[in-house]
Amino acid sequence: MAQDYRDLVVWQKAIDLTVCIYQLTRAFPKDEMYGLISQMRRASVSAASNIAEGRGRLSSAEFRQFLGLAQGSIYELQTQLIVVKRLALANADVLTEAGLLSNEVSKMLSSFIQTLNSTAGKKKLGARS
Numbered sequence: 001m002a003q004d005y006r007d008l009v010v011w012q013k014a015i016d017l018t019v020c021i022y023q024l025t026r027a028f029p030k031d032e033m034y035g036l037i038s039q040m041r042r043a044s045v046s047a048a049s050n051i052a053e054g055r056g057r058l059s060s061a062e063f064r065q066f067l068g069l070a071q072g073s074i075y076e077l078q079t080q081l082i083v084v085k086r087l088a089l090a091n092a093d094v095l096t097e098a099g100l101l102s103n104e105v106s107k108m109l110s111s112f113i114q115t116l117n118s119t120a121g122k123k124k125l126g127a128r129s
Helices: 009-026 030-055 058-089 090-127
Strands: none
Touching: 009 058, 009 090, 030 058, 030 090, 058 090
8 A cells, every 4th residue: 555645546536526616616606605515515525535544544445445435425426416407506517527527536436446346355265275
């Protein structure tokens, strides 16, 4: 686990997503300050933060757990983006960009988790031999 979390492309994309969400929510009505604005910002920051925190853990199993938490935050954010779209609260272009970035991060997290799962499975099989 020597690689710095800042070198992980998935973390970099999650940061891009967070910046995009902050830009998106700037234009929301002020009455959403403690609703969607807060929820969306926290979910996006949580995704990037869980990737970083997991990278700092001592084992691949712990890292996988934190990647799963990050994935949950991305799903939460995607749900909120659907609500924003239905309420027409945001610029369509920025909303599309946020959706694309969230899908990209989600796919990257899924692939990363699968890779760690298959690596863990191979280690278990090797231990039985």
